[in-house]
Structure formats: structure tokens, C-alpha cells
Amino acid sequence: MKRKTAFLISILLALVVVASIWYGRHHGLLPAAAGKEAVLYDRLFGTLIGIAFGLFLIVQGVLIYSLIKFRRKPGDTADAAPMHENLSLELVWTAVPTVLVMWVAIYSFDVYTEMRGTGALMMAHQHHHAPVMVADASGTSPLFSPDATTEVAEPLALEVQAMQFAWIFNYPGDVASAELHVPTGRRIRLNFAAMDVLHAFWVPELRLKQDTIPGTPTHLEFTPQKTGEYSVVCAELCGSYHGGMRATMVIQTPEEYQAWLTEQQELAQAYDGSMIAGRLEPSLDAGQIRQLQSRFMASGGHLNHSHS
Numbered sequence: 001m002k003r004k005t006a007f008l009i010s011i012l013l014a015l016v017v018v019a020s021i022w023y024g025r026h027h028g029l030l031p032a033a034a035g036k037e038a039v040l041y042d043r044l045f046g047t048l049i050g051i052a053f054g055l056f057l058i059v060q061g062v063l064i065y066s067l068i069k070f071r072r073k074p075g076d077t078a079d080a081a082p083m084h085e086n087l088s089l090e091l092v093w094t095a096v097p098t099v100l101v102m103w104v105a106i107y108s109f110d111v112y113t114e115m116r117g118t119g120a121l122m123m124a125h126q127h128h129h130a131p132v133m134v135a136d137a138s139g140t141s142p143l144f145s146p147d148a149t150t151e152v153a154e155p156l157a158l159e160v161q162a163m164q165f166a167w168i169f170n171y172p173g174d175v176a177s178a179e180l181h182v183p184t185g186r187r188i189r190l191n192f193a194a195m196d197v198l199h200a201f202w203v204p205e206l207r208l209k210q211d212t213i214p215g216t217p218t219h220l221e222f223t224p225q226k227t228g229e230y231s232v233v234c235a236e237l238c239g240s241y242h243g244g245m246r247a248t249m250v251i252q253t254p255e256e257y258q259a260w261l262t263e264q265q266e267l268a269q270a271y272d273g274s275m276i277a278g279r280l281e282p283s284l285d286a287g288q289i290r291q292l293q294s295r296f297m298a299s300g301g302h303l304n305h306s307h308s
């Protein structure tokens with residue numbers, strides 16, 4: 001009898017484990033993963049969802065079983081037998097969650113560090129107290145020491161201006177675009193400057209978000225993987241048209257990206273100066289954006305805009 005029960009419980013637990021692993025991989029709760037970092041994030045999220053699903057099944061299973069099995073029998077008015085303690089049970093329900101939470105903490109910190117770049121990179125970051133210079137278009141950044149650049153040796157660095165209520169992406173050759181175009185397989189570094197109030201750059205498909213702060217340059221690095229069009233969303237309430245502060249991010253193959261950039265550079269040259277390329281947000285016409293841009297340039301902003 002006892003052996004039979006143990007066998008049954010093992011079978012049920014094995015089924016719970018299989019169901020949890022399956023659900024962790026098929027939860028369907030996240031949008032497409034467009035970047036390398038998104039894949040890391042999704043693995044962590046799937047693991048957490050799997051664990052949560054397994055615990056849900058166990059807790060609900062025990063609850064439903066107890067409701068049926070230990071239901072008061074007709075005519076039974078006695079109290080249940082008193083129970084003092086169950087040391088082994090208490091040890092198990094303390095030890096298992098402790099180990100689980102510790103493991104989840106270490107795993108998520110690992111993913112967090114990897115998504116940010118490298119651990120060494122974070123260290124280098126913390127040692128800079130003075131206002132930090134923004135990387136120039138060639139991608140060389142004064143922010144990090146040379147020995148911490150293994151993974152991020154040559155990111156494609158773009159200056160990004162955030163303003164009420166638009167994003168402007170600056171490319172070499174005086175190209176200013178309302179659309180963010182990036183090639184697959186190359187590390188991208190976005191250097192943000194907020195021109196008026198707080199904004200936040202968010203692309204759900206990258207699983208990354210970065211605040212932009214007036215007077216304080218911030219940046220975000222990622223590696224696009226999946227071609228397609230994705231929404232750039234402002235995730236910081238920034239004014240009356242905050243909800244409309246969206247742009248499109250186009251992930252292209254390196255060839256397509258190069259073709260797009262060359263075309264934009266030719267257009268920019270033909271117009272003899274910077275211009276707004278791509279599809280514009282309906283609320284702002286090219287003139288308005290250019291006006292905002294020149295206002296920023298006149299204020300002696302900290303963006304390095306002299307692309308050559």
C-alpha cells in the first residue's frame with residue numbers, strides 16, 4: 001500500500017515536471033525575439049514560468065485532493081486529530097524554496113549582466129563620476145578602458161535624440177532619420193540625449209528599455225538578429241502626446257542596411273544638409289523636426305554631431 005502510494009506520487013511528480021517544461025517553452029506570452037539579448041531573456045522567463053506552473057499544479061493538486069479525500073463524513077462531529085509538528089516536512093518546505101530562490105537570483109543576475117554587455121564593462125562604468133563623453137560615429141568610446149572591449153570592440157554607434165514627441169536617429173553623412181535602421185549580427189550602441197524631458201527607449205522585441213535623461217547621456221547596446229519591423233515605444237510619460245511617441249525599428253540584412261544608408265546619404269547630400277528620412281510620425285512634419293533639431297544644436301548640446 002505504502003509503496004503503491006509512493007509510486008503513484010512519483011508518477012504524478014514526473015508528469016508535473018514534463019508539463020512544466022512543456023509550458024515553459026510554449027507559454028506564448030512574449031512577442032518575437034528580435035535580438036541576441038531577447039533570447040537570453042526569454043530563456044530566463046521560460047524557466048521562471050515553468051517553475052511557477054509546476055508549483056501551481058502541485059499546490060492546486062494537493063488542495064483539490066485534500067478537499068475530496070478529507071471531506072467530513074456524514075455524522076462525523078469529532079475534531080480532527082491534533083498535530084504538533086512535522087520536522088522533515090518543515091525542512092523540505094524551507095530548503096526547497098531557499099535553493100530555488102537562490103538559484104533564480106544567480107541565474108537572473110547572470111542574464112542581466114550578459115544583457116548589459118559584460119561584467120568588466122559594468123565595473124568600468126561605475127568608475128566614471130565625471131560627465132561622460134558620448135562616443136563618436138566611428139564607434140570608439142572613451143567610456144571604457146581598452147582591456148574591457150573584447151565583446152564590444154566595434155559597435156555601430158548612433159546618436160539618438162529624444163524629444164516631445166519624436167525620436168531622431170543620426171547616421172554618418174548628416175543623415176537624420178525618424179526610423180531606426182540596424183543591420184543584423186552587429187552590436188549596436190545607441191547614445192541617447194533627451195532634449196526636453198524624460199523619455200524612455202523601449203522595443204518590446206529586444207526586451208530592453210533605457211531612460212533618456214536631460215543633461216545626462218545614457219546608452220543602450222544590443223545585437224539585432226531577426227529581420228523585420230518593430231515598434232520603438234516611449235515608455236516614460238513625457239507629455240500630452242506621449243502615447244504617440246513611437247518610431248519604427250527596421251532590422252535589415254547588412255546588405256540591405258548598407259543600401260538604405262547609402263541612399264539616405266545621397267539624399268542628404270542632394271538636400272545639402274541634414275534631412276529627415278523615412279516615414280515620419282503623423283504628428284510632426286519634417287520642418288517641425290528640423291526646427292527642434294536646430295534648437296538643440298543652438299543650445300550647444302552634448303551630442304557629437306560632426307560626422308565626417
Ligand SMILES: [Cu+2]
Pocket residue numbers: 163164165198199200234235236237238242245
Ligand atoms: Cu517620450
